[in-house]
Amino acid sequence: MGVGAKIWERHGHIALCVQYTDDHREDCYNYGVASFEHPLSMAAGFFRGTHSFWVAEMSPEELLWVYKNADRTIWIQPLSNLTDEQAWKVVDKLKSDIKEENKFYAYDHFEDNCTTRVRNILDDVTHGELSSMTEPTDGKTFRDLAREGFYGMRVPLLITDVAMGRSTDRVPTYYERMFLPQYLREAVTKKWHIQPRAFYTRRECVNSTESGCVERGLPWTPENSGRVIFALFALLITAPVVLSRRYRRFQRTALAVAVIPYALLGSILLFLAVISPLPYVHINESILLFFPFDFLLLALPAEKRRLYARGRVAMLVLQALLMLIGVFKQPLMAELLWPLIPALVVGFWPAQTVTAATKSKKSGAKKPAAAKA
DSSP: OOOOSSGGGTTOOOOEEEEOTTTOOEEEEEEEEOOTTSHHHHHHHHHHTOOOEEEEEEOHHHHHHHHHHTTOOEEEOOOTTOOHHHHHHHHHHHHHHTSTTTSEEOOBTTTBSHHHHHHHHHHHHTTSTTTTOOOOOOOOOHHHHHHHTTTTOHHHHHHHHHHSOGGGSSOOOTTGGGGSHHHHHHHHHHHHOOOOEEEEOOGGGTTSOTTTSOSSOSOOOTTTSSHHHHHHHHHHHHHHHHHHHHHTSSHHHHHHHHHHHHHHHHHHHHHHHHHOOOHHHHSOTHHHHSOGGGGHHHHSOHHHHHHHHHHHHHHHHHHHHHHHTTSSOSOOHHHHHHHHHHHHHHHHSOOOOOOHHHHHHHHTOOOOOOOOO
């Protein structure tokens, strides 16, 4: 299945169906079932690594209706390469997976999803014919492949930068790449010479050529990646910190508006890193950027606050250098502006205080005459 409109539909889908020649019965097995109507509980299960996804058995008519109704392109690729023995091994595995004690699994977008489950079944019954493929890839990392489905959706693109840790900045092998449906479909075509046929074409693609149909979202440009807009947002939300220091008004309020949101975000990322077994969640360079302890910029006394801010500037500059030389992997240069600007102002812009003499002068008070003896 191709992409859909919802955020969780942007990377396509896959299912495995069985056709029995003796009684013309057909069964489909869908490993992508979850409580999508309860997104918060589903997200909690995902981050905690609990068994929040499961496989469901359904008829082809039911399966196809779901994805046609969502206006998602559907391809059918009959696995005519399988021997009878291999086909029955697939059936045995599917029947085992739908048992109550086996049907649930912990979803991992890159390692254990609807597509990798189908990929692994086919690889097992063919004695590693898919995993032995050594075709070159285009050099895209896991992060690049994840971002492909979100092009044109700026907020999800930014989430992939901030919430997906450094483990996604690795180039997958040709087999690992098959965590996305279109690459498994491509591998089956190359390995077993089975061409997919379109069963249903999404409406926006009906009158388009294959190359002209936007099936994978908008092509990448700096303008629609979200990073430029995030840099502008960072400048906007931190500008009051500079202005309040310049005009000596509402300094604590402006600092709170700039610091509290990103420190809260950092606290959430740190919490997820502690509770989640997912490698791209619990090893996340964003936590060093959106440092939870930056609440201290609001709570510490003036001198200690200045020292802490200078330490944070040094930390952020070091992080930027490590990103430039490739030691740090996540693309966080635009995001770095958000914590850097408040830290620079607090740490290096001298606080201007109003002396008693100045207050007296401004108020027009006169020096009292000397008392006579």
